[in-house]
Amino acid sequence: MWKDEYLDLMFSNDPKKLNSLEGITLKFFNIPQSLYKYRRIDEYSLANLTNDTAWFSRATGFNDPYDSSLTINNKEHNPIHKEGLENIAREFNVPLEEIESLNTKDTLEHILYNYTKLKHNPEILATTVEKYIEGTDKEFEKYVKNISDVFQEKVFASCFSEDPTSMLMWSHYADNHKGMVIEYNFNNLDLDNQKQIMTGLHPVYYTSELLNLDNYRDVQGKISVHTLAAINKSVEWEYEKEWRIIVHNETDEIGFNLPIIKPSSIILGARVEEIHKNRLSLEAKKKGIPLKQIKLDKSSYHLEVVEF
Known part of the structure; x- marks a missing residue:
């Protein structure tokens, strides 16, 4: 694939x-002919449509709490944890390598055997390390959460789908079928003037595992781990067939608008209100693009896009 x-x-x-x-x-060469953006119809989505812009939302604002998050398994990457072990090694005059080898409860008895001649009671040393491990487990959880939070705070995305007829997405993202889907043809990109879109556009990968930062130490600085985190999602979201334009930004705002290509069509929801239907009909004529609508199949649970 x-x-x-x-x-x-x-x-x-x-x-x-x-x-x-x-x-x-x-x-x-593999971008789908069309990608689709599900929207409720309000002043914000209408402004995006009129101005050929797209809203980029911070990852923390998405409906998936795991969005753009990651994990770390190796405690050695936690500077607090490392410093604590070094302090214990100095206090008990034991090589740091030995302390690190005891960094799980099931290996603590090792120290009782190897350091029975220490001036300090070996049981005290073992207990000290054990209590430290218990304490740093909580600190490590905070450490991982802080890193994940930083990733989520810096990543902004505008989301699209390969499928304009998803029953669930019309319900979740388009105001229970009263909204709209905006169709975009990304094959018509002007690579000179719209490079940010092409470089920032990625298909989403669906997986059962959180992104583990430990696995990417060898390519640190060579890839954008922020982007990789943003395009990894749980398999439970696979029905969305999602693509994202990813932008990294230090702003404190919850999101921002950026220029995007002109839409290739507007698709009205099956339950769109008359006032919105008229407004979008005028917008489609102004832009010179087709206006379409979702039709409910009479004999099956199926949505169909038809000309308006």
Whole structure:
């Protein structure tokens, strides 16, 4: 599958596999003909439509609490944990390597055997390390959460789908079928003037595991781990068939608008209100693009896009 190849070229944890130029080229030739943005109809979505802009929301504002988050398994990467072990090693005059080897409760008895001749009671040392481990477990959880929070705070995304007829997405993101879907043709990108869109646009990968930062130490600085975290989602969201334009920003705002390509059509929800139907009909004429609508199939649970 080309998406797996793309992931390796852009975000592999093996430096030898990385080739961003090949990855972008591969993506360019595999972007779907159309991608779709589900929206409720309000002053904000209408302004985006009129101005050819898209709203980029902070990851913390999405409906998935795991969005753009990650984990770390190796406590050695926690500077607080490392410093504490060094202090214990100095206090008991024991090599740091030995203390680190005891960094799980089931190996603490090892120290009783190897250091029975210490001037300090070996049981005291074992207890000290054990209590330290218990304490740093909580500190480590905070450490991992802080890193994950930083990632979520810096990542902004505008989300699209390959599917304009998802019953669930019309319900969740388009005001219970009273909203709209805006269709975009990303194959018509002007690569000179819209480079940010092309480089920031990625397919989402669905997985059962959180992104583990430990696995990417060898490619630190060579890939955007922020972006990788933002395009990894739980398999429970796979029905969304999502693509995202990812932007990293230090702003304190909850989000912002950025220019995007002109829509190729507007699709009205099956329950769209008459006032919105008239407003969007005028907007479609002004832009010279088709106006379409979702039709409910009479014999099955199926949505169909028809000309308005």
